[in-house]
Amino acid sequence: MKLRISCKEAVDYINKxxxxxxxxxxxxxLWNxxxxxxxxxxxxxxxxxxIKLFRTTNDxxxxxxxxxxxxxxxxxxVTTED
Structure with a gap:
C-alpha cells in the first residue's frame, strides 16, 4: 500500500x-x-x-x-488561489 496519493485521489477521499x-x-x-x-x-x-451551510438551511x-x-x-x- 502506498502512503502518498494524488490530488485527484485526495479530492475523492475528502468527499468520501x-x-x-x-x-x-x-x-x-488523506491526512498525509x-x-x-x-x-x-x-x-x-x-x-x-x-456542506455545513447546506445543512443549516431548511432542506x-x-x-x-x-x-x-x-x-x-x-x-x-484553484483559479482563485493563483
Whole structure:
C-alpha cells in the first residue's frame, strides 16, 4: 500500500470522508496528503464549509453534487488561489 496519493485521489477521499465512507488507511493517506498539499487542504476546508451551510438551511437532505459540479468547484478554488 502506498502512503502518498494524488490530488485527484485526495479530492475523492475528502468527499468520501464527508459521507463517512473512508477507511482507516485512507484517512492516514488523506491526512498525509493534506499535511503536504495546501490546495487540497483549502479544498477540504471549503468543502466542509459548503456542506455545513447546506445543512443549516431548511432542506434536511444531504447535498449531492454531480461530478461536473465538483470539478467546477475545484476549478474555481484553484483559479482563485493563483
Amino acid at each position: 470522508q464527508e459521507e463517512k465512507k473512508l477507511g482507516i488507511w485512507q484517512r492516514i493517506q 496528503h493534506l499535511f503536504i498539499c495546501i490546495l487540497c487542504k483549502r479544498f477540504a476546508i471549503q468543502n466542509k464549509m459548503l 434536511t437532505s444531504t447535498p449531492e453534487f454531480s461530478k461536473e459540479e465538483k470539478i467546477k468547484m475545484i476549478d474555481l478554488i
